[in-house]
Amino acid sequence: MKPLARLHRAALPDTINSHLGFGHLERVYRVMMMPFCKGMVSVALHDGEVVGGVSASAVSNMLTSIVVDPEYRRMGIGRLLVNAVDDFFRAKRTGTYFVETRIANESAQAFYHRLGFTEIGRNRRDVTLRREVP
Numbered sequence: 592m593k594p595l596a597r598l599h600r601a602a603l604p605d606t607i608n609s610h611l612g613f614g615h616l617e618r619v620y621r622v623m624m625m626p627f628c629k630g631m632v633s634v635a636l637h638d639g640e641v642v643g644g645v646s647a648s649a650v651s652n653m654l655t656s657i658v659v660d661p662e663y664r665r666m667g668i669g670r671l672l673v674n675a676v677d678d679f680f681r682a683k684r685t686g687t688y689f690v691e692t693r694i695a696n697e698s699a700q701a702f703y704h705r706l707g708f709t710e711i712g713r714n715r716r717d718v719t720l721r722r723e724v725p
């Protein structure tokens with residue numbers, strides 16, 4: 592979980608989990624794997640190095656984080672990670688899941704829209720999007 596926590600903190604420094612520090616962020620990913628979270632964490636590897644990762648929870652039905660190393664973006668890794676989340680929810684017989692992102696994070700919104708997520712609401716800071724599991 593350490594390499595994924597490192598990627599997360601570098602890519603998303605302005606989130607509560609990143610503000611709480613590296614150790615906290617690593618624990619968040621570990622907790623996702625505990626049974627009560629009904630979660631998943633999946634990583635993308637290149638030459639044995641973690642270059643991306645995603646997490647989701649079947650308690651909240653949310654994709655809780657996704658990050659790709661800046662050097663490996665726009666190569667289809669994010670799409671593969673979303674496919675892994677689709678597989679997870681399909682196995683749980685969950686037809687719909689959600690993700691929240693900052694309004695200011697326009698590239699994440701472009702990514703989610705490109706993959707077929709639909710915006711369902713926003714507040715002053717965040718956009719919520721929904722995905723029907725294909």
Ligand SMILES: CC(C)(COP(=O)(O)OP(=O)(O)OC[C@H]1O[C@@H](n2cnc3c(N)ncnc32)[C@H](O)[C@@H]1OP(=O)(O)O)[C@@H](O)C(=O)NCCC(=O)NCCS
Pocket residue numbers: 602603656657658659660663664665666667668669670671691692693696697698699701702703705706
């Ligand atoms: C969002 C993120 C995970 C996308 O990962 P990625 O590996 O670059 O995405 P992919 O290469 O699989 O892109 C999938 C599609 O989204 C589109 N897309 C990806 N990034 C985009 C961007 N910045 N602007 C516009 N479209 C984008 C791609 O064009 C691609 O469409 P295509 O297959 O038709 O070409 C990555 O940019 C990232 O880690 N960002 C920082 C962390 C973050 O913001 N996470 C989300 C917080 S909720």
